[in-house]
Amino acid sequence: MRKIAERIEYSPTTIYLHFKDKQALFQELCAVDFLAFARVFERVLKVKDPVERLRKIGLTYVKFGLEHPHHHRLMFMTPHTPVDPEPGSIQKGNPDQDAYALLRLTVEQALEAGALRTDLGDADALAQVLWSGVHGVVALQIAKGNDAWIDWKPVAKTAERMVEAMIHGLAAPRAARRS
Amino acid sequence: MRKIAERIEYSPTTIYLHFKDKQALFQELCAVDFLAFARVFERVLKVKDPVERLRKIGLTYVKFGLEHPHHHRLMFMTPHTPVDPEPGSIQKGNPDQDAYALLRLTVEQALEAGALRTDLGDADALAQVLWSGVHGVVALQIAKGNDAWIDWKPVAKTAERMVEAMIHGLAAPRAARRS
DNA sequence: TCCGATACTTAACATTGTTTCGTAACGGAT
DNA sequence: ATCCGTTACGAAACAATGTTAAGTATCGGA
Numbered sequence: 001m002r003k004i005a006e007r008i009e010y011s012p013t014t015i016y017l018h019f020k021d022k023q024a025l026f027q028e029l030c031a032v033d034f035l036a037f038a039r040v041f042e043r044v045l046k047v048k049d050p051v052e053r054l055r056k057i058g059l060t061y062v063k064f065g066l067e068h069p070h071h072h073r074l075m076f077m078t079p080h081t082p083v084d085p086e087p088g089s090i091q092k093g094n095p096d097q098d099a100y101a102l103l104r105l106t107v108e109q110a111l112e113a114g115a116l117r118t119d120l121g122d123a124d125a126l127a128q129v130l131w132s133g134v135h136g137v138v139a140l141q142i143a144k145g146n147d148a149w150i151d152w153k154p155v156a157k158t159a160e161r162m163v164e165a166m167i168h169g170l171a172a173p174r175a176a177r178r179s
Numbered sequence: 180m181r182k183i184a185e186r187i188e189y190s191p192t193t194i195y196l197h198f199k200d201k202q203a204l205f206q207e208l209c210a211v212d213f214l215a216f217a218r219v220f221e222r223v224l225k226v227k228d229p230v231e232r233l234r235k236i237g238l239t240y241v242k243f244g245l246e247h248p249h250h251h252r253l254m255f256m257t258p259h260t261p262v263d264p265e266p267g268s269i270q271k272g273n274p275d276q277d278a279y280a281l282l283r284l285t286v287e288q289a290l291e292a293g294a295l296r297t298d299l300g301d302a303d304a305l306a307q308v309l310w311s312g313v314h315g316v317v318a319l320q321i322a323k324g325n326d327a328w329i330d331w332k333p334v335a336k337t338a339e340r341m342v343e344a345m346i347h348g349l350a351a352p353r354a355a356r357r358s
Numbered sequence: 359t360c361c362g363a364t365a366c367t368t369a370a371c372a373t374t375g376t377t378t379c380g381t382a383a384c385g386g387a388t
Numbered sequence: 389a390t391c392c393g394t395t396a397c398g399a400a401a402c403a404a405t406g407t408t409a410a411g412t413a414t415c416g417g418a
Contacts, residue, residue: 001405001406001407002404002405002406003405010366010367011366011367011368012367012405012406012407013366013367013368013407013408013409014365014366014367016406016407016408017364017365017366021406021407022406022407076318076319076322076323077256077318077322078322079321079322079323079325080326092328100328100329120340120343120344121332121336121340124330124332125332125336125337125340126340128319128329128331128332128337129337129340129341129344131315131319132312132315132316132318132319132337132341133311133312133315133341133344133345134315135315135318135319136310136311136312136313136314136315136316136318137311137315139255139256139314139315139318140255140307140310140311140314142258143255143256143257143258144255144258146258147259149271149279150279150307151303152307153300153303153304153307157300157304158304158307158308158311161299161300161304161305161308162308162311162312164299164348165299165308165312165344165345165348165349166312166344166345166348167348168347168348169343169344169345169346169347169348169349170344170348180374180375180376181373181374181375182374189397189398190397190398190399191374191375191376191398192376192377192378192397192398192399193396193397193398195375195376195377196395196396196397200375200376201375201376
């Protein structure tokens with residue numbers, strides 16, 4: 001707080017005129033981050049093939065997390081109080097503002113195209129697996145990437161392997177694929 | 180610190196006779212946790228088939244994280260200062276005390292058995308992908324599991340799907356399998 | 359001119375990690 | 389028995405940080 005105040009050249013107390021407390025401020029910051037986050041995914045829309053788009057989404061997620069580790073930590077590695085009271089600025093379910101909705105939608109399209117296995121669950125189930133996979137790559141890198149205990153492979157490589165493994169693992173067997 | 184002091188019925192100062200500072204205390208706690216963590220994996224040794232063991236390792240990782248979320252957070256979601264000065268209590272590379280070594284070893288065995296793809300990297304590469312995958316499931320659950328924004332599937336299910344997808348995605352194609 | 363709202367700050371308070379200093383207890387050497 | 393050093397501990401104080409209470413300056417309108 002005091003650091004922030006100094007940075008914006010105001011007194012610490014002034015911040016409390018705009019935000020109830022530290023948590024409220026971070027929540028707002030988080031909302032802004034989520035919008036920026038969603039905007040990053042606008043570009044993947046130009047990839048038309050659903051499966052290729054899933055690959056792109058995964059790699060984009062990792063790229064964002066690695067380029068903005070602090071934001072990633074705030075958004076995805078820090079529990080926030082039940083974030084109920086703010087359906088304000090960002091729209092759930094709208095793929096333009098809600099990146100999860102975009103992921104889910106793309107999984108749905110891939111399912112409809114018969115490109116993904118149907119025996120593991122619905123679109124939400126597969127979306128959450130994919131999300132978890134790429135999230136793990138970023139989260140481990142951020143939290144333990146500097147830990148000399150492990151002989152880490154380059155994160156970018158791990159991300160590629162992760163996406164390849166998951167997509168391949170979730171892909172419908174050729175027998176069940178309709179052209 | 181004061182809470183801890185109260186809990187152990189000593190004065191806060193006394194803690195500093197045993198630990199340099201809060202960080203040192205947490206580091207020690209972390210080391211203890213890692214030993215307990217490794218002990219959990221002793222039981223997977225009875226699974227002889229390397230690939231099945233990898234499945235078991237993954238599910239065990241998730242189980243541990245969900246049963247001890249605070250410890251998981253401390254161990255895998257919190258960056259610690261370069262942990263160099265303590266090759267003391269825990270042995271790197273010994274599968275009995277170092278769970279990553281066990282994972283890596285099992286991947287090696289699976290590779291030797293011709294059960295895993297060889298085009299994605301060596302044992303470390305595959306081990307890190309597998310670790311990241313299951314870690315992502317736990318980490319997302321801990322950090323965002325209470326977030327109503329997402330319609331979460333049950334974590335246990337997601338974990339199973341994750342393991343299934345990764346193992347299947349990393350498995351050697353039947354044509355390349357020997358035996 | 360007065361008034362109230364607006365925007366901001368200074369000072370103080372509570373909590374928490376940490377350091378300084380003092381003290382009680384104990385074991386051995388004289 | 390006395391002295392002394394070590395060990396184990398705590399009370400008080402300090403520093404940093406989130407937060408609140410109270411006060412001040414400015415400005416637009418009645």
